[in-house]
Amino acid sequence: MSAFPEISKIRYEGPESKNPLAFRHYDKNELVEGKPMKDHLRFSVAYWHTMRGTGGDPFGAATMLRPWEAAEDSVENAITRARAAFEFFEKLGAPFYCFHDRDVAPEGATLAETNKNLDAVAKVLKEEQDRSGVKLLWGTANLFGNPRYMHGAATSCNADAFAFAAAQVKKALEVTKELGGAGYVFWGGREGYQCLWNTDMKREVDHLAVFMHMAVDYAKKIGFTGQFYFEPKPKEPTKHQYDFDSAACINFLRAYGLADHVKMNIETNHATLAGHSVEHELDYAASQGFLGSVDANTGDMLLGWDTDQFPTDIYLTTKIMLMILKYGGFSTGGLNFDAKVRRESFEPVDLFHAHIGGMDAFAKGLKIAAAIRADGVLDEMVRERYSSWDAGVGAEIESGRHDFETLQKYMLDKGEITPNASGRQELFENVVNRYVF
Numbered sequence: 541m542s543a544f545p546e547i548s549k550i551r552y553e554g555p556e557s558k559n560p561l562a563f564r565h566y567d568k569n570e571l572v573e574g575k576p577m578k579d580h581l582r583f584s585v586a587y588w589h590t591m592r593g594t595g596g597d598p599f600g601a602a603t604m605l606r607p608w609e610a611a612e613d614s615v616e617n618a619i620t621r622a623r624a625a626f627e628f629f630e631k632l633g634a635p636f637y638c639f640h641d642r643d644v645a646p647e648g649a650t651l652a653e654t655n656k657n658l659d660a661v662a663k664v665l666k667e668e669q670d671r672s673g674v675k676l677l678w679g680t681a682n683l684f685g686n687p688r689y690m691h692g693a694a695t696s697c698n699a700d701a702f703a704f705a706a707a708q709v710k711k712a713l714e715v716t717k718e719l720g721g722a723g724y725v726f727w728g729g730r731e732g733y734q735c736l737w738n739t740d741m742k743r744e745v746d747h748l749a750v751f752m753h754m755a756v757d758y759a760k761k762i763g764f765t766g767q768f769y770f771e772p773k774p775k776e777p778t779k780h781q782y783d784f785d786s787a788a789c790i791n792f793l794r795a796y797g798l799a800d801h802v803k804m805n806i807e808t809n810h811a812t813l814a815g816h817s818v819e820h821e822l823d824y825a826a827s828q829g830f831l832g833s834v835d836a837n838t839g840d841m842l843l844g845w846d847t848d849q850f851p852t853d854i855y856l857t858t859k860i861m862l863m864i865l866k867y868g869g870f871s872t873g874g875l876n877f878d879a880k881v882r883r884e885s886f887e888p889v890d891l892f893h894a895h896i897g898g899m900d901a902f903a904k905g906l907k908i909a910a911a912i913r914a915d916g917v918l919d920e921m922v923r924e925r926y927s928s929w930d931a932g933v934g935a936e937i938e939s940g941r942h943d944f945e946t947l948q949k950y951m952l953d954k955g956e957i958t959p960n961a962s963g964r965q966e967l968f969e970n971v972v973n974r975y976v977f
C-alpha cells in the first residue's frame with residue numbers, strides 16, 4: 541500500500557518550472573567544481589521529524605495527518621511506518637536518512653524487549669535500504685525522552701541512568717553498524733544543568749568523557765568504522781548544555797583525549813541559539829580540523845528557541861556551502877534536514893514541499909558559492925587584506941623568527957605602524973550580492 545499515492549518521483553525541471561513538486565535547482569548529476577551536486581550536498585531526511593513529528597506543542601494536541609499511522613504504536617506499526625519512510629526518501633530522491641533508536645521502534649516493558657523491537661524494525665530498514673539504495677548517514681540514541689533521563693544520561697547524578705544509557709548506546713552502535721551507517725551522533729539531550737546549586741559540574745563533565753570513551757572503545761571492538769560526531773547546542777532542554785558550541789565541544793574533546801575520534805555535527809539553529817551564526821560555527825570547527833556533518837535547518841529571527849524550520853534563505857545556504865567548499869567538502873557527513881513542517885502544515889504533501897524547498901535552496905546556494913569561488917574576487921580581497929603577513933615582518937613572525945625583544949627593536953626603529961587600510965565591509969557585502977542577484 542502506498543503512503544503517498546498521489547505523488548510520483550520528484551524530478552528536476554529547471555529554474556523556470558512552476559511545478560511545486562519539482563526541483564528548480566537540484567539537478568543531482570549536475571557537476572559543480574567537477575563533482576555531482578548529490579555528492580556535494582549528501583542530503584538526509586531526519587526520521588524523528590519527518591516520520592515521528594506529530595505537530596503537538598505545549599498548547600495543543602497533534603495535528604499531523606499520517607494515514608499510515610495506527611492508533612497505537614507497535615512493532616507492526618513501526619514497520620509500516622518504515623516502509624512509508626522509504627517510499628518518501630525514494631520519491632524525494634534523498635540519498636540518506638538519520639534516526640534515533642526510539643524513532644524507529646517502540647520501547648518495550650524491559651530493555652531486552654526494547655532491543656528485540658529495535659532488531660525487528662532494523663531488519664526491515666536493512667531490507668528497504670538494500671531495495672532502494674538509500675543509506676544511513678548516521679544513527680544515534682535518544683537519551684533524553686524517557687523520564688529515567690530527567691537528570692541527564694551520561695551526566696546524571698544517578699549512576700544507573702549512566703548504565704542504562706551505556707546499554708542503549710551499545711545497542712544503537714550495533715544497529716548503526718549493521719545498517720552500514722556512515723556516522724554516529726552524540727547530541728547532549730539533557731547533558732547539562734538547570735541549577736548549579738545542585739550540580740557537581742566537574743564530575744558530570746568527567747562522566748560525559750568516560751561515556752564517550754566507552755562508545756569509542758566499543759565501536760572499535762565491534763568494528764564500527766563510522767565517524768563519531770558531537771552536536772553542539774547551548775540550551776534546551778536544560779538551561780545550559782555542556783556541548784554549548786563548537787569551541788566548547790572541541791575544548792572538551794581535546795581535554796579528554798577524544799579529539800582523534802570525534803568531529804562536529806553543526807546545526808544552524810543551535811548556532812544561533814549560542815549567539816553565533818552557522819558559518820561561524822563551521823569556520824571555527826573546520827579550521828580546527830573538526831568538520832563533520834551539518835544539521836540543516838533555520839530558526840526564526842523573532843523567536844529565541846529551536847524552531848527547526850526548513851532552510852529556504854539563499855544567503856544562509858550560500859554561506860554554508862561556501863564554508864563546506866572552502867574546507868574540501870563532506871567526507872562521511874552530509875546535510876541532514878533536522879527540520880520539521882509547521883503544525884499547521886499537516887498534510888503528507890507538506891513533507892515534500894518542505895524538503896524540496898530545502899534541497900533547492902542548498903542547490904542554489906552551492907551554485908552561488910561555486911561561482912564566488914570561480915571568480916576568486918572575494919578570496920583575492922581577503923588575501924589583499926592580510927598581505928602584510930606575506931612578506932617582511934609578518935612573514936618573519938609567521939615563520940617563528942621573532943620574539944618580544946626583536947619586535948620591540950623593529951618598532952623602535954620603525955617608529956609607527958604602516959597605516960591601516962579600510963576594512964571595506966560594505967564593499968565585501970556588495971561583491972557577494974553580485975552572485976546572489
Ligand code: XUL
Pocket residue numbers: 588640680725727771773807835846878
Ligand atoms: C535536538 C537535535 C537532535 C539531534 C540528534 O535539538 O538537534 O535532534 O540532532 O539527537
Ligand code: CO
Pocket residue numbers: 727771807835878
Ligand atoms: Co540536530
